[in-house]
Amino acid sequence: MTNVQGELQRAGAKTEFDAVIVGAGFSGMYMLHSLRDKLDLNVTVFEAGDGVGGTWYWNRYPGARCDSDSYIYCYTFDKNLLQEWNWSERYPEQDEILRYLEHCAERFDLKPDIQFGKRVIEVVFDDDTELWTVRTNKGDVVRARFVIAAVGALSAANMPPFKGLESFKGKCYHTSQWPHDGVDFTAKRVGVIGTGATGVQAIPEIAQQAKHLTVFQRTPAFCVPARNGRVDPEVTRARKAGYDDIRQRIKNSFFGFELNFIPKSVLDTTPEEREQEFDRMWEVGGFPFWLANYQDMFFSKEANDIIADYLKRKIRATVNDPVVAEKLTPKTYPYGTKRQPLDTNYFETFNKKNVLLVDASIDGPIEEITPNGIRAGGKEYPLDIIVVATGFDALTGSLKNLGIKGRGGRVLAQEWEDGPQTYLGLATAGYPNLFTITGPQSPSVLSNVPVSIEQHVEWITGCIAHMRRNKLATIEATPQAQDAWADHVSEVVNGTLLPGANSWYMGANIAGKARRFLPYLGPEGVGGYRRKCAEVAEKGYDGFVFVSEGQRGTVHTVAAE
Numbered sequence: 001m002t003n004v005q006g007e008l009q010r011a012g013a014k015t016e017f018d019a020v021i022v023g024a025g026f027s028g029m030y031m032l033h034s035l036r037d038k039l040d041l042n043v044t045v046f047e048a049g050d051g052v053g054g055t056w057y058w059n060r061y062p063g064a065r066c067d068s069d070s071y072i073y074c075y076t077f078d079k080n081l082l083q084e085w086n087w088s089e090r091y092p093e094q095d096e097i098l099r100y101l102e103h104c105a106e107r108f109d110l111k112p113d114i115q116f117g118k119r120v121i122e123v124v125f126d127d128d129t130e131l132w133t134v135r136t137n138k139g140d141v142v143r144a145r146f147v148i149a150a151v152g153a154l155s156a157a158n159m160p161p162f163k164g165l166e167s168f169k170g171k172c173y174h175t176s177q178w179p180h181d182g183v184d185f186t187a188k189r190v191g192v193i194g195t196g197a198t199g200v201q202a203i204p205e206i207a208q209q210a211k212h213l214t215v216f217q218r219t220p221a222f223c224v225p226a227r228n229g230r231v232d233p234e235v236t237r238a239r240k241a242g243y244d245d246i247r248q249r250i251k252n253s254f255f256g257f258e259l260n261f262i263p264k265s266v267l268d269t270t271p272e273e274r275e276q277e278f279d280r281m282w283e284v285g286g287f288p289f290w291l292a293n294y295q296d297m298f299f300s301k302e303a304n305d306i307i308a309d310y311l312k313r314k315i316r317a318t319v320n321d322p323v324v325a326e327k328l329t330p331k332t333y334p335y336g337t338k339r340q341p342l343d344t345n346y347f348e349t350f351n352k353k354n355v356l357l358v359d360a361s362i363d364g365p366i367e368e369i370t371p372n373g374i375r376a377g378g379k380e381y382p383l384d385i386i387v388v389a390t391g392f393d394a395l396t397g398s399l400k401n402l403g404i405k406g407r408g409g410r411v412l413a414q415e416w417e418d419g420p421q422t423y424l425g426l427a428t429a430g431y432p433n434l435f436t437i438t439g440p441q442s443p444s445v446l447s448n449v450p451v452s453i454e455q456h457v458e459w460i461t462g463c464i465a466h467m468r469r470n471k472l473a474t475i476e477a478t479p480q481a482q483d484a485w486a487d488h489v490s491e492v493v494n495g496t497l498l499p500g501a502n503s504w505y506m507g508a509n510i511a512g513k514a515r516r517f518l519p520y521l522g523p524e525g526v527g528g529y530r531r532k533c534a535e536v537a538e539k540g541y542d543g544f545v546f547v548s549e550g551q552r553g554t555v556h557t558v559a560a561e
Contacts, residue, residue: 013140018145019042019146021044022120023047023054024047024150025052025054025056025101025152026075026450027438028150031460032114033108036113043113046136046140047116048119052101052102052111052114055152055154058155061175061387062206063201063205064202065092065094067286068257069257069286070087071087071239073092076250076450076451083243085103087236089228090228121403123402123405124405125405130474132144132433145433146464148434149398149436151399153444155392156393156394156397156401161511163367163369164368167370170383171183171384171386172369175198175387176198176392185209185210188385189211189212189382189385190206190387191214191215191216191373191374191385192387193366194218194388194390197339197341200223201343202389204343204346207352207355210385212355213352213354215356220328220330220359221330222335222336222338222340223311224281224285224340226285227283227285228285254525255447255448255525256448256452257291259288261297265300266296274294274306282314287340293307304334304497308330308335318347319351327357334497334501337497364377390509391504391509393513394445399436399439400413406434412428415428415430419507423478423544424543425439425441425444426456428482429476432474433475438452440518441485441489442519442520442529443519443520443526447525447526451526455530459533463537467546472546472548473550474547475541476545476546477544489517492523506518
């Protein structure tokens with residue numbers, strides 16, 4: 001008897017599955033529904049939280065809400081679900097999104113197959129049985145033919161190793177690990193570290209309640225207004241009536257939205273023409289200014305400077321103190337090369353008398369956390385509460401934390417030290433039957449994520465169905481296809497301005513992390529990537545190798561039906 005068999009016997013509960021899914025957010029829930037209800041597979045889900053929701057279970061900080069329009073930030077695979085659910089706002093808050101996902105879990109009866117409160121700590125491939133052994137922090141040991149990592153691109157919290165943090169006498173909270181019963185800032189001196197998308201949402205909310213708020217900024221953000229609000233019932237009815245067409249448009253769009261670039265160069269416009277266009281997008285609010293601007297914005301520094309100048313003028317016109325306005329004005333990276341925050345009264349917040357901005361480049365960086373606050377630039381700022389809004393170890397952190405070991409004991413976290421290695425962002429050579437949903441080197445965070453989630457879930461489901469029909473035991477990406485895909489990902493992005501920013505897209509927010517562009521910015525975006533994945537499948541899963549059941553070591557390529 002092997003050690004694994006002994007552990008399985010001692011475990012007592014059910015231990016053998018067709019597939020194990022890690023994570024019960026948007027992606028894990030749909031993956032469970034697809035494998036269990038469409039393919040009739042024996043599936044279990046391990047979820048670290050005590051409920052469904054993924055990012056929307058954990059991120060409960062003040063102001064947390066999605067920044068994709070609600071009518072497309074949802075599942076679109078079920079027509080009845082699209083008709084029955086009604087969103088209250090253009091950008092619903094965290095609690096409403098969580099209610100939606102709870103509703104979906106009940107509607108599709110998903111919870112009986114989800115094991116809550118269990119964090120996966122090890123995923124190991126057995127070369128002899130060609131099965132994966134999955135272990136959790138609660139002592140579970142199970143085996144499965146397939147493992148699907150549905151852990152989310154933004155789920156591994158980035159907690160910088162601040163000197164002296166353990167000495168702080170007050171309370172400290174990371175925005176992605178927020179207390180479920182909230183935090184009372186009344187009469188408190190609060191410090192917020194970080195001014196990315198999360199900080200931009202949280203800072204105005206905290207400022208309304210705190211006695212005093214000190215914001216510690218490393219890099220200022222370009223922001224555009226969210227323009228959130230109730231959606232006109234007539235607009236909602238029209239969208240519900242036209243969901244078939246909407247679904248096709250977002251599936252074949254560049255970013256998973258009903259948005260398209262302006263098909264001309266900003267350099268070919270008059271100052272009056274482009275100012276009028278900028279004003280229109282500014283008033284609409286949301287992502288159009290970022291994802292539906294002039295087509296050369298991401299490619300030409302001269303064009304980008306014109307667009308960025310408009311946003312800089314908006315900051316200076318909004319912030320009363322010119323010194324503070326300059327601190328809040330980005331100067332070190334092109335517009336759009338970092339994640340676009342949507343704001344509601346963010347810049348206006350710095351006009352409040354109880355709000356102070358401490359900029360790392362001007363006032364000095366954070367030196368240490370003291371028992372009574374934060375010392376930056378040689379000055380101590382007294383605080384009762386510290387809020388850390390420093391984001392995530394994006395795209396790779398959550399996967400490296402799973403303790404994945406593939407063929408021959410190879411360790412994924414070690415192999416990815418110099419950057420992720422995948423084919424299509426779906427699979428990695430040396431790790432058979434392991435799939436990643438919205439993983440690195442796929443559109444993922446450069447898209448309206450539910451659109452990319454559905455595409456990956458449906459592709460994986462089709463692949464497993466193909467394997468079962470043809471009695472194939474394993475599928476594995478080839479090193480050649482993986483290398484070619486990595487070269488393609490790099491080639492495409494190197495033709496843009498994006499590598500010029502120290503962004504989390506490049507892994508630059510994590511000390512010691514290899515500087516690599518982590519998502520995929522294809523020449524035709526989400527739609528082109530979808531077509532590429534479909535083409536791979538139609539060509540018998542080109543770039544993958546299969547091993548037939550009972551014929552270990554014999555590689556087969558089986559044409560798709």
